[in-house]
Amino acid sequence: MNELYPWQADVFADLQQRRAQGRLAHALLISGPVGIGKQQLANVFSQSLLCAEPQADGLACGQCHACSLYAAETHPDLFRISPEEDSKVIKIDQIRALIEKMSLSSHYGRYRVVILNPADAMNIAAANSLLKTLEEPPADTVLLLITDRPSFLPATIRSRCQSLRLALPPVEMAQAWLAVQLDNPRDAAVLLGLAGGAPLAAEALATEQLARRNSLLQGWQELAVGKADPVKLAAEWVKPDLHLPISWVYGWVADMIRLRSGSADRLTNEDAKATLQKLAQELDLTRLYGLLDRVLETIKLTHSQVNSQTLMEGILLYWSNIPRNKLSGQAK
Numbered sequence: 001m002n003e004l005y006p007w008q009a010d011v012f013a014d015l016q017q018r019r020a021q022g023r024l025a026h027a028l029l030i031s032g033p034v035g036i037g038k039q040q041l042a043n044v045f046s047q048s049l050l051c052a053e054p055q056a057d058g059l060a061c062g063q064c065h066a067c068s069l070y071a072a073e074t075h076p077d078l079f080r081i082s083p084e085e086d087s088k089v090i091k092i093d094q095i096r097a098l099i100e101k102m103s104l105s106s107h108y109g110r111y112r113v114v115i116l117n118p119a120d121a122m123n124i125a126a127a128n129s130l131l132k133t134l135e136e137p138p139a140d141t142v143l144l145l146i147t148d149r150p151s152f153l154p155a156t157i158r159s160r161c162q163s164l165r166l167a168l169p170p171v172e173m174a175q176a177w178l179a180v181q182l183d184n185p186r187d188a189a190v191l192l193g194l195a196g197g198a199p200l201a202a203e204a205l206a207t208e209q210l211a212r213r214n215s216l217l218q219g220w221q222e223l224a225v226g227k228a229d230p231v232k233l234a235a236e237w238v239k240p241d242l243h244l245p246i247s248w249v250y251g252w253v254a255d256m257i258r259l260r261s262g263s264a265d266r267l268t269n270e271d272a273k274a275t276l277q278k279l280a281q282e283l284d285l286t287r288l289y290g291l292l293d294r295v296l297e298t299i300k301l302t303h304s305q306v307n308s309q310t311l312m313e314g315i316l317l318y319w320s321n322i323p324r325n326k327l328s329g330q331a332k
């Protein structure tokens, strides 16, 4: 189901107002930074234009025949144009095919909607071919051109579209939304900062980082049972740099201490509790604190001249060689 992001409510209401007053441009150029949901806004708006019985706020009903066609991606009055597979450009053939389809009348007697994304992927021939349509658009047709880089579009295209420039959402709103999406809401502020304030980009970053952290945690477990080579692992972990991995190691060790000392009510890695619990059981608290000191020392040295690989090898070797209590049948 298409839903607006909270920061898009105002711009959507404005679009609906223009529509109600008959001031809706036949071509809108939706621009703004990567990762703020431009495509999503175009989706929600296009569905609302196609819906037979939109709600009072303009949002699509989600129930009518048009809405079910839309949901199945088979609405005959909706045209999505993007670079074809293995290509980075929108080609003239795609625009020609679009123009041909638009020469027929709409199937349901309502709007026809074209979504071009990213519009700046049109090559010159494609853009020129679209110009005529922009100058003399077929009736009840709305073209939504989406781009992160409006300056890459020919001026002739830009000047024939109404510009809808979307800004980054207010930080507080973006952070509140992001916190709900994350496994670890406390990361919201940092991730949003890393993503330059774009909430969807921050979410993608979190997914990417989580996958990496999980893969590193797997290696950490293998080291504990002598199934991995610390030197080889260290070489992987320091790419592209060691700051995140070492901060993850710190989090794991701190959580192991919490688990070992029975104060596990607020773990940093709640999702990895079972794994960390198992690792912690094999170690005395004294050894865990020794490990924590070693990690803290390493963190301090990350800002020194000491080679990253050497630092990471040091901590991984320490971890793999730490004396463990023999648990049932555990081979070391």
Ligand SMILES: [Zn+2]
Pocket (backbone or CB within 6 Å): 051, 052, 053, 054, 060, 061, 062, 063, 064, 065, 066, 067
């Ligand atoms: Zn509907």
